[in-house]
Amino acid sequence: MxxxxxxxxxxxxxxxxxxxLVKVARTYCGNEEDRxxxxxxxRIQIWKSLPKYDANFAMTxxxxxxxxxxxxxxxxxxxxxxxxxxxxxxPLVIDPLPNDLQEKFNLLEKFIxxxxxxxxxxxxLYLEDKSYLDISEIMGISVSNVGTKMGRIKEKLKKRxxxxxxx
Amino acid sequence: xxxxxxxxxxxxxNEQIAISQKSDKTSxxxxxxxxxxxxxxxxxxxxxxxxxxxxxxxxxxxxxxxxLTINAYDQVSLYFLYSAYFQVMLTAMAVIFYLIQxxxxxxxxxxxxxxxxxxxxxxxxxxxxxxxxxxILQLPFxxxxxxxxxxxxxxxxxxxxxxxxxxxxxxxxxxxxxxxxKIENADKWWFKLLLQGKEWEPLITSIVILNDMEEEVASDKx
Numbered sequence: 001m002x003x004x005x006x007x008x009x010x011x012x013x014x015x016x017x018x019x020x021l022v023k024v025a026r027t028y029c030g031n032e033e034d035r036x037x038x039x040x041x042x043r044i045q046i047w048k049s050l051p052k053y054d055a056n057f058a059m060t061x062x063x064x065x066x067x068x069x070x071x072x073x074x075x076x077x078x079x080x081x082x083x084x085x086x087x088x089x090x091p092l093v094i095d096p097l098p099n100d101l102q103e104k105f106n107l108l109e110k111f112i113x114x115x116x117x118x119x120x121x122x123x124x125l126y127l128e129d130k131s132y133l134d135i136s137e138i139m140g141i142s143v144s145n146v147g148t149k150m151g152r153i154k155e156k157l158k159k160r161x162x163x164x165x166x167x
Numbered sequence: 168x169x170x171x172x173x174x175x176x177x178x179x180x181n182e183q184i185a186i187s188q189k190s191d192k193t194s195x196x197x198x199x200x201x202x203x204x205x206x207x208x209x210x211x212x213x214x215x216x217x218x219x220x221x222x223x224x225x226x227x228x229x230x231x232x233x234x235l236t237i238n239a240y241d242q243v244s245l246y247f248l249y250s251a252y253f254q255v256m257l258t259a260m261a262v263i264f265y266l267i268q269x270x271x272x273x274x275x276x277x278x279x280x281x282x283x284x285x286x287x288x289x290x291x292x293x294x295x296x297x298x299x300x301x302x303i304l305q306l307p308f309x310x311x312x313x314x315x316x317x318x319x320x321x322x323x324x325x326x327x328x329x330x331x332x333x334x335x336x337x338x339x340x341x342x343x344x345x346x347x348x349k350i351e352n353a354d355k356w357w358f359k360l361l362l363q364g365k366e367w368e369p370l371i372t373s374i375v376i377l378n379d380m381e382e383e384v385a386s387d388k389x
Contacts, residue, residue: 023181045277052278066277069284076369105180108173116376121281127177140280141380149380154170161168 010047017063024064027112027124028071042070057137064130064138068121075117111160119153126150214269221262228255250312254305261301268294282380289373293350299362300348306341310334350374 014021021042025035045066053062112123118139125135132146139146168176232251235243271291277284310333318326352358353367 019181049277052276054278062278065280068281069277069279072281072285073288076373101176101179104168105176108176117373118281118285118376118380127174129174129178138281140282145380154173157173158168 006050010050013046013050013059013063014043017060020060020063021067023124023128024067024071026109027120028075028117030113038071038074041074042067045070058134061134061137064125068138072117072121107161107164108157111157114160115153115156119149122146122149123153123157126153214265214272218262218265218269221258221265225255225259225262229259244315246314247312250308253308254312257301257305261298264294264298264301268298282377285373286377289370289377292370293374296348296350296362300345303344303348304341307334307338310337 021039022035024042025038029035029038046063049066112120115123121139122135125138130138132143132150135146135150136143141149228251232248232255235248240248268291271287271294275284275287275291279287310330314330318330322330348358348361350367350370353362353371358367
């Protein structure tokens, strides 16, 4: 790919998929400053990996692989410096949702934040309506393994919502 | 809350998300035109510097030792000469390990599936321990390089006992650490004391998570 085309493609990818980057950052980072840093790290890695992009893969599969890989590495590195604190969470929502939905959404974000780095990726992809096949390609595990893992994560989330309701 | 509710909640919030977030064209241009370093490539300069220092040490001390062996073999203490040879040899091995690490660092491919890439990154980080383990094997030679023939001819029993105890305990310690200084032991007090355990704890957690993923992959194949 010519250098000019590469720049053009890069701009288009970032513009078209900026929502994807924000969602990954929201899943892995508890505060706005870290989210912006992570989005920048992901953009850098997308630019570096672009010449190696294999057109046999769907663009979103490729982008999720890179974004989650960067996010997990970033999250691990940051968790050494400071632990994730829910108190720091600043939602990336401009117009707040209706009150009851906003409260539920905050709880969902909180419960996802409690999951380990791999489970965070799995549930995010699931909530994004990705098929088990897509998730297995992104994560590098078998489809049935995705199913097993997903069952456990969903059960965990349901229990957390239930416990919260009872309390 | 069921699956449909969860997905609805997530997707509704997506619609509200900061879609207005502009991809600032100037900052994207800056990113593509300059060789912007990120957190992984920031690992490289310090490794290259360490590698250069290691190579300089091995070649300069190695050169002096070879010169001494050729020109003054009868005049220098053989305990000193061979202790120094072993030290340089172990440093050279550590440098080779560093070189392998550096080449792995350059070959990291973020296009890989998540589990595969994360395993590579973790084993890369864990392999830094191998360099430390090799260098620790130098310990006993620091207790032998000052030995000389006159010490053996004129030494007293307490001196021999003291010297023997020091060399044997350093040898035992070096071998013990060589076999036990592994990521699996990062939660042990002596590991934390030696290598600031906090840095390693997230790594152990990640290894457990990835092994858990792998075990299920293996059971899946059965």
